[in-house]
Amino acid sequence: xxxxxxxxxxxxxxxxxxxxxxxxxxxxxxxxxxxxxxxxxxxxxxxxxxxxxxxxxxxxxxxxxxxxxxxxxxxxxxxxxxxxxxxxxxxxxxxxxxxxxxxxxxxxxxxxxxxxxxxxxxxxxxxxxxxxxxxxxxxxxxxxxxxxxxxxxxxxxxxxxxxxxxxxxxxxxxxxxxxxxxxxxxxxxxxxxxxxxxxxxxxxxxxxxxxxx
Amino acid sequence: xxxxxxxxxxxxxxxxxxxxxxxxxxxxxxxxxxxxxxxxxxxxxxxxxxxxxxxxxxxxxxxxxxxxxxxxxxxxxxxxxxxxxxxxxxxxxxxxxxxxxxxxxxxxxxxxxxxxxxxxxxxxxxxxxxxxxxxxxxxxxxxxxxxxxxxxxxxxxxxxxxxxxxxxxxxxxxxxxxxxxxxxxxxxxxxxxxxxxxxxxxxxxxxxxxxxx
DNA sequence: TAGATTGTTAATCGATTAACAATC
DNA sequence: TAGATTGTTAATCGATTAACAATC
Numbered sequence: 001x002x003x004x005x006x007x008x009x010x011x012x013x014x015x016x017x018x019x020x021x022x023x024x025x026x027x028x029x030x031x032x033x034x035x036x037x038x039x040x041x042x043x044x045x046x047x048x049x050x051x052x053x054x055x056x057x058x059x060x061x062x063x064x065x066x067x068x069x070x071x072x073x074x075x076x077x078x079x080x081x082x083x084x085x086x087x088x089x090x091x092x093x094x095x096x097x098x099x100x101x102x103x104x105x106x107x108x109x110x111x112x113x114x115x116x117x118x119x120x121x122x123x124x125x126x127x128x129x130x131x132x133x134x135x136x137x138x139x140x141x142x143x144x145x146x147x148x149x150x151x152x153x154x155x156x157x158x159x160x161x162x163x164x165x166x167x168x169x170x171x172x173x174x175x176x177x178x179x180x181x182x183x184x185x186x187x188x189x190x191x192x193x194x195x196x197x198x199x200x201x202x203x204x205x206x207x208x209x210x211x212x213x
Numbered sequence: 214x215x216x217x218x219x220x221x222x223x224x225x226x227x228x229x230x231x232x233x234x235x236x237x238x239x240x241x242x243x244x245x246x247x248x249x250x251x252x253x254x255x256x257x258x259x260x261x262x263x264x265x266x267x268x269x270x271x272x273x274x275x276x277x278x279x280x281x282x283x284x285x286x287x288x289x290x291x292x293x294x295x296x297x298x299x300x301x302x303x304x305x306x307x308x309x310x311x312x313x314x315x316x317x318x319x320x321x322x323x324x325x326x327x328x329x330x331x332x333x334x335x336x337x338x339x340x341x342x343x344x345x346x347x348x349x350x351x352x353x354x355x356x357x358x359x360x361x362x363x364x365x366x367x368x369x370x371x372x373x374x375x376x377x378x379x380x381x382x383x384x385x386x387x388x389x390x391x392x393x394x395x396x397x398x399x400x401x402x403x404x405x406x407x408x409x410x411x412x413x414x415x416x417x418x419x420x421x422x423x424x425x426x
Numbered sequence: 427t428a429g430a431t432t433g434t435t436a437a438t439c440g441a442t443t444a445a446c447a448a449t450c
Numbered sequence: 451t452a453g454a455t456t457g458t459t460a461a462t463c464g465a466t467t468a469a470c471a472a473t474c
């Protein structure tokens with residue numbers, strides 16, 4: 001009965017996050033059961049993929065009723081660990097940073113940006129969207145003090161590495177990097193890259209290809 | 214000599230976008246030649262992957278000097294079609310939308326957001342970061358008039374499908390979707406998904422896993 | 427029961443990695 | 451020449467797809 005630690009793929013983690021939000025909405029709408037193909041159509045995947053993902057976290061359904069929404073949601077929340085919540089630090093309070101502060105509301109249950117940092121002394125000391133902005137020098141002590149685990153890098157590419165190093169030194173184990181540059185971090189730190197310019201250029205490329213219509 | 218149309222992978226397109234920006238910077242720094250591993254370390258990939266990508270667009274280097282930076286940059290620009298430029302429309306001028314207006318400057322050479330739209334009449338008529346905001350009713354005529362090919366969907370998930378349908382009807386062939394919901398569009402329209410919440414939740418998951426240090 | 431769905435296994439597909447000859 | 455790099459081919463790896471028995 002001692003099952004092997006399930007090999008959860010990285011992509012599965014991302015899809016579980018999406019399932020979670022869909023299930024949350026469905027639950028509020030009063031849906032109690034759903035089939036894999038329903039969840040697939042709400043998330044843009046295939047039914048088989050949904051079943052694989054749920055199997056990989058050890059959740060089973062029945063051929064008759066499909067999956068129980070409430071139980072599945074609990075299971076995913078539990079698996080992703082969103083019930084506990086995690087503190088997030090934002091570095092760089094420029095245009096992008098301010099947008100992120102507005103996008104991820106302060107003191108949100110699962111993920112909350114609880115501290116922001118900027119090199120510009122003008123911005124330090126201000127409170128934006130409920131989030132306090134600190135000077136760069138305070139990064140390490142504040143992140144340590146508040147037990148922050150995740151850092152968002154929203155500074156220009158040239159500064160990104162220094163920011164990543166400082167965040168890592170302060171004890172962060174996950175980084176979301178908006179700068180279009182690779183970050184060198186210790187092996188125990190996870191970096192996720194999010195390059196909006198790349199996404200837009202990709203779309204533009206395909207849009208141009210399909211222009212002649 | 215009639216070579217087969219090279220099968221360029223979707224991921225390659227994204228990486229070419231990143232190479233392009235690195236090459237642009239290197240060129241300004243006066244670098245004339247570079248090896249695949251140099252480009253790889255600047256973009257977080259492997260040398261073999263860089264070589265595959267460049268080969269796939271028919272660009273070759275020499276064992277002695279590597280690749281010529283200027284020629285490579287021209288080739289990639291040409292391939293991605295950035296030299297011509299493409300018009301982008303933004304739909305949704307909330308927190309995220311305004312951030313995007315600030316992030317992708319108006320009248321940028323290759324990609325410029327030349328029109329924004331919002332349901333809120335308050336926002337329509339204003340000019341943000343040099344970009345004019347229109348009412349939702351003007352979407353189809355304005356997008357058609359200005360020959361806009363790409364649409365950015367920055368509205369809540371519930372409205373995303375309607376916005377996508379309108380943009381498609383107006384002649385857009387590429388969509389960048391920030392809403393966490395799949396979009397049903399005609400086959401000739403390309404949709405790219407960018408879910409910031411998913412990215413952040415993924416990082417948080419891995420960060421928590423690695424917490425015990 | 428009949429029918430749709432689940433969970434499992436085998437087959438397929440694509441991309442990455444490894445090995446190597448050719449080049450300057 | 452020696453050495454590092456390029457371009458090419460074969461091998462490996464993983465993920466997706468397809469087929470099918472089990473289930474309610």
